[in-house]
Amino acid sequence: MEIHYRLERPIAMDVHLRVEGFTVLLGLSGEGKSTLLKAIAGLLPASGTPFGGLPVQQRPIGYLPQGYGLFPHLRAWENVAFPLLPGADRHREAMDLLARMGLADWSERYPATLSGGQRQRVALARALARRPQLLLLDEPTSALDMATRDEILEDLIAEMRQLQIPVLAVTHDPHLATMADRMAVLAGGTIVQEGTPRELFAEPANEAVARLVGFRNIFPATVASASSTGVWVSGPGWRLQTAPRPWARPGMAVAVGIRSEEVEIQDAAAGGENALCLQVAGLRDEGLALRLKLRGALSLDVLLPRLRQRDGGIIDPSGSLQVYMAPEHVHLFPPQGSADDQPREGG
Missing domain, CATH: 2.40.50.100 (RNA polymerase II/Efflux pump adaptor protein, barrel-sandwich hybrid domain)
Structure with missing residues (x-):
């Protein structure tokens, strides 16, 4: 999937990159990584493709912000069911998605009682409930502890590959980039290099x-x-x-x-x-x-x-x-x- 977005505020950016499988966009804090995801999701005014011009609710995008944005007063299955259409068997569909994430036994728990990895899986199940054509992940390692981070991420990435949904994850963590199928580097409002992690780690294009x-x-x-x-x-x-x-x-x-x-x-x-x-x-x-x-x-x-x-x-x-x-x-x-x-x- 080719992504090309331009925006002027809150930061000027002109970003063109290709998303294949699990793709990581690496950049320093303040470069506009989260801003780009919000623009693609339709939460900020911007022009670009794909999905440009569509209102937020019509964009076939699953978006996981930092902190995951779960509703604290809703149980896990209710969070997952939130984007499902009224009248559908929302509980059954939500439970199927939680089971896919390995969280069927935690469906009645509230977010505050779940670990960081469990909250991430609930948020991912909720994103998948939209049947997205693209998944956007904002700093997916930020709420995970070091002891379980790799295991959780490996499971999630394997799940995304099985679903064959392209994923764009933004981060300042180069360790996450090593797990990607493809990566790109954002600096100065544009992509300065993209390719496989092996290519970029072995032959960086410039100092940045x-x-x-x-x-x-x-x-x-x-x-x-x-x-x-x-x-x-x-x-x-x-x-x-x-x-x-x-x-x-x-x-x-x-x-x-x-x-x-x-x-x-x-x-x-x-x-x-x-x-x-x-x-x-x-x-x-x-x-x-x-x-x-x-x-x-x-x-x-x-x-x-x-x-x-x-x-x-x-x-x-x-x-x-x-x-x-x-x-x-x-x-x-x-x-x-x-x-x-x-x-x-x-x-």
Whole structure:
């Protein structure tokens, strides 16, 4: 399903994206993600397709706002039955939908007595009661606890795929995007990149996308040389090789991005290209992983999973380390506003 909506208030946006299966729209808070969903649902004045020009009640859309919007004075089955036509066997239909969500035994409960995941399922059953052609989910992870979030989301996504209803979920949580069939990134009122999660996480188009998908190491650089075999970039006291970039030109100001988990620790004797000796400026445990702050010619954030921690994770907090970054893990982003920094498909 192709979606193209334009609106001026409360934020100017011109958004064109494709929804396939479970699609996640990722963006920072304040970018207008919730505003876009309200526009598609007909709750805000906007022009676009599909469903443009139809009043809210005629749009075949299921909409789950943040907090789910359940009526606190109605039982679970009554919430689900609310959008059903009068005269129909509303109780039976509502119970069928709750059973599909695994909540038949909770049908007489009020929202205040349900967990976050249960309330989400009730709200989803109510949305499905409209027999929608499109489901809109606003920050679906916001009311879920970390212990059960993945299990609940996996069940819900599997249910949506079985129903073959396209879903557009908006979030600032990159973890949700990893579970999607397709994702897009919203920045500056437009889509700056879309494709599969694998494509966007592996090859973000620009700095904005890189930060949203978890890059902690992003710094300015200058292209020193470029050829069909690779690009060399440099800054004060350092020089790194990256994969070839057709758009890179010597002297061009660019940004370099490196994932924390793709920085390798190596023996000082190894040396070689893309190796730097840096000082340990801080370290802390993150569960079974170890996060390092390194300083020197470059300042790097490094995440060492359990299997990659040297000497069982014992690192001198005041010592130095030699790090290595494979050229394919050194990402290069064009100058903001350049032709190569425009919205694009995939990686």
